Amino acid sequence: MALVLTEEQSMLRDSARGLISDKAPVSHLRQLRDSKDATGFSRDLWKTFAEMGFSGLLVPEKFGGSGLGCVEAGVVMEEIGRTLMPSPFLATSVVAASALSRGGSEAQKAQHLPKISDGSLLAALAVDEGAKHRPLQTSLQAARSGNGFKLSGDKAFVVDGHTADLLIVAARTAGAAGDRNGLTLFLVDPKSKGLAVERTAMVDSHNAARIAFDNVEVNADSVLGEVDQGYGLLEGVLNIGRGAVASEMVGLGEEVFGRTVTYLKERKQFGKAIGEFQALQHRAAQLYIEIEITRAAVLKALQALDADADKAGTAVAVAKARAGTTATQAVQEGVQMHGGMGMTDQFDIGFFMKRARVCQELFGDSNFHADQLARGKGY
Amino acid sequence: MADLEKFRSETRAWLEQNCPPEMRKPMTSDGDTFWGGRNTKFSSEAQRVWFERMRDKGWTVPHWPREYGGGGLDGEEAKIVRQEMAAIGARQPLTSFGISMLGPALLKYGTEEQKKEHLPKITAGLIRWCQGYSEPNAGSDLASLQTRAESDGNDYIINGQKIWTSYANYADWIFCLVRTDPAAKKHDGISFILFDMTSKGVSTKPILLISGYSPFCETFFDNVRVPKSHVVGTVNRGWDVAKYLLQHERAMISGMGERGVGRPLGQIAADSVGADAQGKLDDAQLRSQIATFEVDEAALAAAAERAVDLAKAGQSHPAFSSAMKYYGTELNKRRYEILMSAGGSDALEWESERSRGGARPRAWLRTKANSIEGGTSEVMLGIVAKRILDLPGA
Ligand SMILES: Cc1cc2nc3c(=O)[nH]c(=O)nc-3n(C[C@H](O)[C@H](O)[C@H](O)COP(=O)(O)OP(=O)(O)OC[C@H]3O[C@@H](n4cnc5c(N)ncnc54)[C@H](O)[C@@H]3O)c2cc1C
Ligand SMILES: Cc1cc2nc3c(=O)[nH]c(=O)nc-3n(C[C@H](O)[C@H](O)[C@H](O)COP(=O)(O)OP(=O)(O)OC[C@H]3O[C@@H](n4cnc5c(N)ncnc54)[C@H](O)[C@@H]3O)c2cc1C
Numbered sequence: 001m002a003l004v005l006t007e008e009q010s011m012l013r014d015s016a017r018g019l020i021s022d023k024a025p026v027s028h029l030r031q032l033r034d035s036k037d038a039t040g041f042s043r044d045l046w047k048t049f050a051e052m053g054f055s056g057l058l059v060p061e062k063f064g065g066s067g068l069g070c071v072e073a074g075v076v077m078e079e080i081g082r083t084l085m086p087s088p089f090l091a092t093s094v095v096a097a098s099a100l101s102r103g104g105s106e107a108q109k110a111q112h113l114p115k116i117s118d119g120s121l122l123a124a125l126a127v128d129e130g131a132k133h134r135p136l137q138t139s140l141q142a143a144r145s146g147n148g149f150k151l152s153g154d155k156a157f158v159v160d161g162h163t164a165d166l167l168i169v170a171a172r173t174a175g176a177a178g179d180r181n182g183l184t185l186f187l188v189d190p191k192s193k194g195l196a197v198e199r200t201a202m203v204d205s206h207n208a209a210r211i212a213f214d215n216v217e218v219n220a221d222s223v224l225g226e227v228d229q230g231y232g233l234l235e236g237v238l239n240i241g242r243g244a245v246a247s248e249m250v251g252l253g254e255e256v257f258g259r260t261v262t263y264l265k266e267r268k269q270f271g272k273a274i275g276e277f278q279a280l281q282h283r284a285a286q287l288y289i290e291i292e293i294t295r296a297a298v299l300k301a302l303q304a305l306d307a308d309a310d311k312a313g314t315a316v317a318v319a320k321a322r323a324g325t326t327a328t329q330a331v332q333e334g335v336q337m338h339g340g341m342g343m344t345d346q347f348d349i350g351f352f353m354k355r356a357r358v359c360q361e362l363f364g365d366s367n368f369h370a371d372q373l374a375r376g377k378g379y
Numbered sequence: 380m381a382d383l384e385k386f387r388s389e390t391r392a393w394l395e396q397n398c399p400p401e402m403r404k405p406m407t408s409d410g411d412t413f414w415g416g417r418n419t420k421f422s423s424e425a426q427r428v429w430f431e432r433m434r435d436k437g438w439t440v441p442h443w444p445r446e447y448g449g450g451g452l453d454g455e456e457a458k459i460v461r462q463e464m465a466a467i468g469a470r471q472p473l474t475s476f477g478i479s480m481l482g483p484a485l486l487k488y489g490t491e492e493q494k495k496e497h498l499p500k501i502t503a504g505l506i507r508w509c510q511g512y513s514e515p516n517a518g519s520d521l522a523s524l525q526t527r528a529e530s531d532g533n534d535y536i537i538n539g540q541k542i543w544t545s546y547a548n549y550a551d552w553i554f555c556l557v558r559t560d561p562a563a564k565k566h567d568g569i570s571f572i573l574f575d576m577t578s579k580g581v582s583t584k585p586i587l588l589i590s591g592y593s594p595f596c597e598t599f600f601d602n603v604r605v606p607k608s609h610v611v612g613t614v615n616r617g618w619d620v621a622k623y624l625l626q627h628e629r630a631m632i633s634g635m636g637e638r639g640v641g642r643p644l645g646q647i648a649a650d651s652v653g654a655d656a657q658g659k660l661d662d663a664q665l666r667s668q669i670a671t672f673e674v675d676e677a678a679l680a681a682a683a684e685r686a687v688d689l690a691k692a693g694q695s696h697p698a699f700s701s702a703m704k705y706y707g708t709e710l711n712k713r714r715y716e717i718l719m720s721a722g723g724s725d726a727l728e729w730e731s732e733r734s735r736g737g738a739r740p741r742a743w744l745r746t747k748a749n750s751i752e753g754g755t756s757e758v759m760l761g762i763v764a765k766r767i768l769d770l771p772g773a
Binding site: 002004022025236261264265272273275276278281282284286288289290292293294295296297299300307309314315317319321322369371373376378379 | 458481498643645646648654658659660666667669670671673674675677678679681682684685689691692694699702705706757759760762763765767768769770771772
């Protein structure tokens with residue numbers, strides 16, 4: 001398959017870009033932050049997303065979705081990255097929708113997927129427990145109790161956890177932290193007794209939560225996939241999420257870079273445009289090259305996910321690792337090359353720097369993924 | 380699509396049948412590369428057989444037209460041949476500057492007569508070419524070259540000196556940049572001309588490199604007489620041809636790191652630094668360097684694939700090969716820094732048989748030229764800044 005967008009994918013990009021740049025430029029995020037908005041995103045805009053078919057992008061057509069793939073999800077994520085639009089798209093439409101369609105029973109799919117497609121259900125995946133992404137280390141306990149289970153433990157960095165109508169929780173039903181076996185995914189109602197959600201205000205003004213489980217009871221029907229065998233499902237879903245976040249980073253990196261190059265042509269010092277100084281030209285050229293190479297790696301991963309998500313691990317590790325370092329370089333050079341202006345809150349560049357830092361951590365940073373690659377190759 | 384799948388399975392079967400097992404092993408020395416030319420010799424029977432079969436099929440250059448000895452394949456088919464060759468580790472049957480540099484320029488700028496004269500001899504490995512661009516005072520600033528070509532009836536008389544001319548002492552013909560109008564501005568008085576290295580007045584003097592090899596020369600022209608019909612493109616517009624050729628040269632150099640892939644770096648390193656019970660390298664710093672390198676290497680491979688696809692879709696920027704050249708060569712240098720570090724003191728042996736004559740340190744030193752030859756890294760970044768980013772005054 002050619003490593004370029006098809007005509008349909010380019011059209012999707014254009015319509016996503018049109019909507020997002022019009023309705024949610026960076027000032028939209030700034031406004032949500034400044035007003036300390038309780039939701040943290042615009043529900044109206046989410047409705048529009050549903051009407052345009054974006055919220056059900058990955059949902060199979062028989063459940064009211066568009067039945068598209070990871071490349072298409074990446075196309076939308078990239079546009080989201082360009083304006084830093086806070087949106088349930090990642091947590092609900094990419095991650096949760098994939099978890100449900102890949103692991104759900106017919107009944108679970110029929111119950112939830114149509115609501116994801118029409119925008120009426122928001123969902124969130126709860127995996128991380130410590131400060132770093134270590135899915136294998138999951139230790140939140142799910143103890144058998146009667147017909148069901150009781151969940152106890154803490155989750156952190158749950159994207160959109162404060163607005164979710166449905167939580168997908170990774171828990172340990174057997175084994176110990178570090179074991180592949182013994183992990184199970186559960187569908188949990190956030191209003192369940194014993195469950196406490198604390199919204200965490202993050203550096204990037206996007207949404208996340210800490211969630212505490214104190215003997216939260218769930219019944220056997222709430223198991224997503226198979227008991228003790230949830231790691232494979234989780235890994236596939238995480239990889240889809242990683243591909244999406246990598247796309248977001250490509251979008252944000254390219255946007256910062258574009259703004260920076262424009263600034264280099266406008267800002268004059270020493271009687272000329274600072275873009276005439278070779279010290280800056282070469283760094284800008286290096287960054288351009290990094291971005292182009294990362295873009296290719298990310299598209300490669302998205303295509304690999306669509307071909308066979310279970311075999312895409314290496315390509316995804318490469319993409320997420322590269323996207324993290326490239327976006328970091330882009331925002332750092334962006335601030336630096338804007339001089340004092342880059343340090344001001346009034347200027348948008350700082351928002352990109354903050355979001356890039358969060359995207360690095362989300363679903364594993366560059367170090368994590370380089371390590372994954374090394375393990376995969378046996379060294 | 381179905382046709383392509385059929386083509387793929389036929390290609391696979393043909394390669395399986397025709398590529399000798401010896402030609403599927405990673406190359407280990409310079410002699411493993413077959414360059415062709417009047418004075419060439421095959422280093423093994425398998426090399427001869429493989430070359431001749433591929434030549435007869437037109438696959439020394441699969442994507443060139445059949446009438447010039449190519450395979451007449453379109454972009455998709457040529458990609459399939461590359462992929463299927465890579466899948467079995469098949470070596471290039473023929474490597475030459477004729478294929479990677481002169482050919483593309485002739486196809487675009489040559490007359491029909493020139494194409495008919497030169498291209499079939501390239502695909503058949505009969506003539507080996509060298510590149511006469513750089514001069515002692517014209518390196519990065521190539522357009523300031525001073526080798527003169529003065530009109531004399533139907534001929535030019537060429538005088539001057541080139542330097543860093545790779546394999547000039549083995550080459551049969553040279554494609555050369557000469558100044559045909561000394562009065563014009565520096566880019567406007569250059570012509571691109573072809574001549575036989577056995578012409579009277581051509582001499583070469585090899586230069587020894589830090590690797591101990593001597594793959595390039597000083598090349599002198601003393602009243603060399605060349606017919607005017609040997610100019611490619613328009614007289615005094617040779618810079619256009621030169622630049623176009625450089626795009627192809629840079630694309631070729633950027634891919635050098637991808638060739639000769641043998642055992643994975645992590646395994647090579649484990650030989651000398653050791654590994655713990657889980658197989659993790661005992662040198663955590665080196666392990667992370669290798670991992671980061673492999674991330675970047677995989678990403679570059681994707682970018683190389685995408686560059687071809689973008690070109691096919693008519694969406695590529697002509698200067699993009701400079702971007703790839705920059706990254707590919709810097710990456711290849713990283714690969715060899717890692718290999719040297721992984722090899723420790725074993726990798727320092729320069730002459731023993733055990734070290735195959737110091738193959739690794741010599742290869743390491745050779746890679747340092749990658750970011751110089753074909754235009755330096757700094758020059759590549761300048762081109763990207765100016766032509767792609769449109770930065771002022773670059
Ligand atoms: C937190 C903070 C506190 C400060 N406090 C003070 C203070 O107390 N008093 C005060 O007077 N100032 C202060 N400054 C201002 C500071 O000194 C300037 O921001 C700094 O000198 C850069 O100038 P500039 O912002 O106009 O950037 P510019 O000069 O516009 O530079 C923009 C970019 O171009 C690069 N550049 C510029 N010229 C060249 C060149 N010739 N070659 C290569 N690259 C070049 C710069 O390195 C930078 O990356 C402060 C700034 C900050 C961020
Ligand atoms: C192994 C090898 C094989 C080669 N084969 C051939 C061949 O077959 N035919 C041929 O014609 N040539 C060949 N070359 C020559 C090669 O193209 C030149 O070496 C190259 O273009 C650089 O020129 P130079 O050596 O004169 O360096 P210089 O141009 O003198 O450069 C010296 C340093 O200054 C930097 N520099 C120069 N200008 C700028 C600028 N504007 N901005 C910033 N930095 C700058 C360069 O990047 C470099 O780091 C070969 C070179 C090598 C090493």
